[in-house]
Amino acid sequence: MPGGGLPCAAAPRLPTLFLSLLVLSLLATASATPQTDADRVVAAWVARLPASVRQLPPLLGLPSAQHPFVFHHLRKAGGTTIRRALYDVSRQLQLSAHIPCHTVACTVYSPPPRDSSPRFAILGGHYHRPTLQRWLGEDGSGASRRAGCLVMLRSTVDRVRSCWNFRYVQEPMSFGLQPLAPRLHAVDPRALNASLPTLRSVHGEGCNNEALRVLSSVGADEEAVGRLTAGEEWSPLAVGALDEALGQLSQCAVVLLDRCGATMRVIRHWMPWLAAYYDCSTQRVQVGTTARAALSADAERIIRTHNALDERVYAFAVRKLDAQLRLINGTLPPAAKRAVSSLPLDERAEHRPRQGVRVAASGLRRPSASVAGSHARAGFRFR
Ligand SMILES: *[C@@H]1O[C@H](CO)[C@@H](O)[C@H](O)[C@H]1NC(C)=O
Numbered sequence: 001m002p003g004g005g006l007p008c009a010a011a012p013r014l015p016t017l018f019l020s021l022l023v024l025s026l027l028a029t030a031s032a033t034p035q036t037d038a039d040r041v042v043a044a045w046v047a048r049l050p051a052s053v054r055q056l057p058p059l060l061g062l063p064s065a066q067h068p069f070v071f072h073h074l075r076k077a078g079g080t081t082i083r084r085a086l087y088d089v090s091r092q093l094q095l096s097a098h099i100p101c102h103t104v105a106c107t108v109y110s111p112p113p114r115d116s117s118p119r120f121a122i123l124g125g126h127y128h129r130p131t132l133q134r135w136l137g138e139d140g141s142g143a144s145r146r147a148g149c150l151v152m153l154r155s156t157v158d159r160v161r162s163c164w165n166f167r168y169v170q171e172p173m174s175f176g177l178q179p180l181a182p183r184l185h186a187v188d189p190r191a192l193n194a195s196l197p198t199l200r201s202v203h204g205e206g207c208n209n210e211a212l213r214v215l216s217s218v219g220a221d222e223e224a225v226g227r228l229t230a231g232e233e234w235s236p237l238a239v240g241a242l243d244e245a246l247g248q249l250s251q252c253a254v255v256l257l258d259r260c261g262a263t264m265r266v267i268r269h270w271m272p273w274l275a276a277y278y279d280c281s282t283q284r285v286q287v288g289t290t291a292r293a294a295l296s297a298d299a300e301r302i303i304r305t306h307n308a309l310d311e312r313v314y315a316f317a318v319r320k321l322d323a324q325l326r327l328i329n330g331t332l333p334p335a336a337k338r339a340v341s342s343l344p345l346d347e348r349a350e351h352r353p354r355q356g357v358r359v360a361a362s363g364l365r366r367p368s369a370s371v372a373g374s375h376a377r378a379g380f381r382f383r
């Protein structure tokens with residue numbers, strides 16, 4: 001800056017400077033879109049990655065009722081194999097476990113109330129994390145703070161395609177029912193745009209925004225979570241839900257279905273007891289890259305629009321996986337001294353889900369809407 005002596009020289013101009021800053025910030029506020037707000041939220045959580053990765057609770061010892069381990073199974077993201085491995089661990093090492101499809105029915109989405117049940121060392125299922133954390137904290141033992149957790153994610157278009165083809169085509173047929181829709185590649189883009197937020201599986205779930213379904217309060221409201229970014233405008237809940245989901249993800253170890261080698265390094269580092277029972281390289285076969293018909297560019301764009309928040313969660317997860325690898329190989333930079341808050345407090349309040357979001361008191365989600373209901377709500381027509 002020319003002239004030096006900044007404090008003296010600048011003093012008379014301060015009001016002008018202040019005014020132009022004010023105008024600039026007003027302009028910035030006026031032009032901020034939910035998209036740019038969302039990107040700001042992601043950037044703030046990325047900035048905190050070195051700190052949050054260093055704070056990940058290491059689970060070098062075996063999980064126990066006092067130090068439980070939770071696997072949050074995002075649907076159609078490779079979690080079935082991890083659940084099976086967790087079940088094998090629990091049997092071999094005689095640990096109490098709550099793993100739907102293995103220790104209880106597949107349609108159970110939350111552990112039973114604390115006082116009527118044994119405490120579990122290992123939990124793995126389609127849990128709604130904000131609800132599960134209340135469960136973990138219910139006995140006041142602070143278990144929720146000491147619980148280790150793992151989340152596996154999958155890239156958005158692959159996940160939605162797998163969800164659609166499994167939930168709407170394969171699964172109903174396996175129950176002897178009519179498929180709820182044609183396979184994804186055969187769906188006309190306009191029908192896809194209309195049915196992504198409305199179509200429900202036999203379990204009453206849609207395919208949009210799975211990360212938000214599991215990791216944010218909005219996830220307890222199937223109608224809301226399917227529509228977060230579906231229309232002309234984003235839902236007013238969208239940015240706050242993203243902020244919450246990234247905050248939740250920051251507390252867990254993160255692995256990606258699409259990065260097996262890195263995934264195994266993370267599991268060996270944070271959960272060595274699981275590494276002996278889980279091998280993602282054998283999982284490829286099951287998840288399959290079997291000849292898949294290509295999706296049109298329009299279809300992919302529509303999927304990404306409806307899942308704009310999940311896309312951001314996935315992008316964050318990629319950054320987090322890299323930060324975890326850096327910690328393991330000793331190249332993670334030191335954590336920033338000052339933690340940045342992703343949203344100013346007043347905006348946080350504004351974006352937080354409020355009365356519009358119903359969170360089932362028991363945490364148990366009603367497992368199924370009727371198949372006929374699905375058809376009716378989706379308005380999907382076969383050709
Ligand atoms: C998808 O549907 C929404 C809501 O009806 C509409 O605003 C949007 O323009 C549609 N997009 C496409 C690509 O058809």
Ligand SMILES: *[C@@H]1O[C@H](CO)[C@@H](O)[C@H](O)[C@H]1NC(C)=O
Pocket residue numbers: 322323325326329331
């Ligand atoms: C450590 O891991 C990071 C992230 O995967 C990678 O970019 C870097 O090259 C690795 N460094 C060493 C010394 O292995």
